[in-house]
Amino acid sequence: MSMVWIATMSGGGGLKTFTNIPQTFTHLQIRMNNRDLYASTPSYTYMRFNGDTGDTANNHWLRGDGASATSEANQINLNYVITVPQPGNNALAGVRNATIIDILDYTNTTKNKVAKAISGYDLNGSGFVGLYSGQWRNTAAITSIGLGSAYQEDAATFRADLYGITSSQVTGA
């Protein structure tokens, strides 16, 4: 298996979308390193598939805050597949989160789609690190992925890189 860069999205504000995702890979990975202009920490980045704003997703997570570990499960009928915390504008300057999201078998048209993520940030005295997963109750192939601040205030430095995982031979890997 090899990993191939597909596209980068950037820019502030709210939801941004990877569109026309090639259907030639086996899995997808998204890598993000961001913070929010929203004046509260944590803020959140949320993700949608195929522009679906219906209540068709559910998710849960296992998370540590440096003092205790918590798990929230089976949040149902959501209009976003996954949500991960990020520093807001009142957090220690210069800090961004690290998030890696995996979406397996995204072109399959017989399976509901599941995303899993590791994500966290540390502020030298506070922060979160956790495992996140979400289900999109839809068997459609994923052709677009929306990402953005839940408060519509991503910093202009927002960046997300989309990669395809392929079993084909690639150069320089």
Place this chain on the structure above:
Amino acid sequence: MGVYELSGAGSVKTGRTLYTSMNANNQFGAMVPIQSFTLANSTTSDVTFSNIPQIYQDLMIVGFARRTDAAASGVIFITPYYSGIPASPQSTTVLDGNGSSVSSYRYTSQDGAFISSVPAASSTAGIFGSITWHCLNYANTSTFKTSIARTAADTNGSGTTRLAVNLTRGTGAITTVSCSTFSGSAFLTQGSTFTLYGIRAANS
């Protein structure tokens, strides 16, 4: 990788033609190996990746390691830094599961990143810990650096699975990453391996 057409009957001469299209749709791998260490003995407490090229988007380390000290497990500090970095710049938030409970704790203002846990000498021989570490946007010169790692080891009755995030409070580009026991008496076990990859955000 490419294919060269050779000319000259009876001898090999300088290749004249390079065929690059040996891959589907001319795709270029995003995960590029930079350097690898495999320890031939158990006498060193750290391996260091130095002079890291500044041409990638992210860094990734894949490790399989064990410590030699008389304990069930111990930390492998995977610490990013650069020349001139401020003192004690590392802080780590940890999420651990040990088979009976889950916990979270934090280290602040440290010299090393407490980001992974592997078996040590008191654990069953031959069991190493699996480590995957990522540092995103490592070459950026206006942000602090956040790295995140998953480590796991099971010893058939004990073990730890860990997810940890580390902050390096410095805006310099990361040029060096150390994988260390941070101890003069605890070494990395023979056979421990660490491989550094660059993750590209380009298709060329």
